[in-house]
Amino acid sequence: MRSLSTKLVLAFLLTSLAGAVLAAIFVRQFVNAQFDAFVVTQQRDFFIGRVIDYYAANGSLKEINSWMRDRTAHRPPDDQHTNGIPPRDDPLTISFGLADPAGRVIIPTAGYKAGDTLPPAALAAGTPISSSGGQIIGVALTPAAAAIRDPAQERYLASTDAALAIAAAATAGIALALGVLVARLITRPLHELTAAARQIASGDLGHQVVVRSRDELGDLATQFNHMSADLAHANQLRRQMTADIAHDLRTPLTVISGYLESLRDQVLKPTPERFSVLYDETQILQRLVDDLHTLSLADAGELPIQRRPTEPSQILAHVTETYGHAAEQAGVSLVMRESGPLPEANVDYERISRSLGNLVSNALRYTPAGGQICLSADERDGNLLLSVADTGSGIAAEHLPNIFERFYRADAARQQETGGSGLGLAIVRSIIEAHGGAVRVESTIGKGTTFTVSLPL
Template identity: 45%
Template sequence: MRWSTRLILLVVGMVLLTGIISGGLALHNTTTQFNRYVGQAQEAQALRLAEQLGEYYGESGSFQGVEIILGMPRGGMGRGPMMRGMGGVSFYLSDTAGRVLWHPLAREIGERVSLENEKVKYPVKSKGEAIAYLLPLDIQLWGSRNLESQFTTSVLRSIVWGTALSIFIAVLLGLGLSRALLAPLQNLVRAAREFSQGNLTHRLEVKGNPDFGEVFAAFNNMAENLSRQEKLRRELVADVAHELRTPLTILSGHLESMQEGIEEITPENITSLHDEVLRLRGLVDDLQQLSLAEAKQLPLSKQEVNTVKFAQETLALFEAEAKEKDVEMSLRAENNLPFVYLDKGRIRQVLINLLSNALRYVPRGGRIFVDLKREENQLLIKVSDNGPGIESEDLPYIFDRFYRGDKSRNRMSGGTGLGLAIAKGFVEAHGGTIGVESHAGKGTEFTIRLPLTTG
């Protein structure tokens, strides 16, 4: 069932339900009030007639000729006496023994009724004593239409017609509203179809209803991410192919030269070929580790680690290179830092990637600092330098695979471009985060946050 049909049925159902509930309550309340009004009118009429009859009896000493007050009885089953007010004369008269003295049907006069069984009776008094009773008639006995039935039918008919008219209006409004409300959804469906056909450039215009505006904005953000991911995927395939092609080409060229006798098989040449094999294996290993980290399946071997000693050991790996470049490398740590459970090998590789990048770009005589401190339930590791910094347009992408901010770097001197992506994956595998702040010409600072867990 289409959403437009569902919307119309929903509106009609709500109108119908509202009509039934409100109509039923209105009918019940109106009928109750009507019956109360008729009952009050009947009681007032009875009291007035009882007073007149009492006065008549006091003057005449009997009820002979009472027809001048109550009307002339009719013989047969006609419509009865002339109606007065709401119900006309809707009573009959009996004495205290139950003998009917007056009735709108002549044949009923002289009959007896059981006064004990009559719940409603109005006494006719003379000198303070009851001399007769006025008893209410069932008007239907002589074929008069029941006023309550008439009134109830009239009210019910009005409710039914009102509900039917409301349903008709609801259908018209539902058709109009469905087009207005579902138009944004139809735009969303068309955009989804464009995406399914590979058109990742399609975007929705964010305007109109703010709720749909949020949906459209979220869709456009998703589209931007998908488009970017697709671009990264293509670039990844091209980069991986290039990274693999370079060492394979070198290996193939050297091996062919050795086969043809152009190049001698010497230890130096074998070492060169072995270096290319190691480079290939390193690239494949990096890609495998990165894939495991992104799939949240990276195995971790956590152990309790003294963070200060761990950082000192890692910095020691770069002492010779830093001394050669005349770069100052120092560790600044808070006192009484807690031991942390982490995979030493993974986090050491993260620090190695950050420190090697810093050494690569910090100028001679520069500085590199590693800061350790506790912040609430986290361990903060900051690696900062006073190098050339990173351009603002490159910052959002530096953790992407194969991304290089320095476009002039070649793969021989600049690595594979996987270091920061692997660092991000390893840190997140520990439940932590890694971020970067940098300004061109003012240096760069990477911040790693690791939870202080106990296992």
């Protein structure tokens, strides 16, 4: 299998050779045609000059046929044949014909004998011959045959052909050199990308390549670097998620295992309080499994959405009532605010309520006693905006781009009681995006955080 470099070099070489050969053929045909036309014109002028000289010396064109044959045959003229005409050195290699002004052939040419009368078209195609006094004395007839070249003319055309061949060879050499150069410029980044792909396949997911240009290959290298960075980030998140799942499973399982072991060994007595602890831990495990199942459905695009016309105030009232007791116990004011009558939204009531509930639950963890959590609804640009704003501790700017990632916690503590499972915000985003909407967050340290859900109406 030929390499891409070889194919590029061959493509350059063959294209250049084809162009050079075609150009050489065209130039050769053009030069030969022009040269032959020049020879014909030159010899016709010489023939006409002989006719004029003969007429000037003899006053007529009688006997010019035999005289011209003697001159063409290069016979040394004697006193009988010179007729006082100065000799010309240029030999005629073309048999031109001659007719008088009336069209009667004097010197025969192809297709016409002496004494024949030319048709008007043939006479009009000839070249008129004028005497020194301006009188038309005859018409020169050029044969249709190509010019007969002498050895010197043939050598000239041969040298032209040689020059064209040298030019074609030089073009091929230049094309070969340029092909090699361009092939290297094109294939070098491709070789680097191939090597980088092998590095990624071997496990070095963050491997980067050098961007050497701003063309399509440069764009390819840039996108490759973005892809490798995303792969490395995704792999890091996968490892972190695995560790987080193991941690979130280990804590309740440890509690359950410890209690069951103590109950089995009769170290502890089975009391309703201890069974309640076991039940709470199993509920934690159940919520974690349910959350993971919801996210897996969202990833596969199979999260069921049961849409029905729903009033925004109904969603806010349900969430406020559900979390009102928890807010009261935490000493936080949970209020609901609407900006007037709003149109119904075609949404999944249960899932949107759960999304807002996750946001309220998250706000309760970070809002101190005496703080406030406000649920509001508004309409803007054909979208329903549902907001959850708190006066809690806020989220640092460096954490904002990642808070919707799974198992991501802005706080450094890993205690489940304060940090949650780390799946709540990821579930919120999945549910909202399944509705064709979006969720965004704004936060200021020490002032609070606002989550805004946008749903198309």
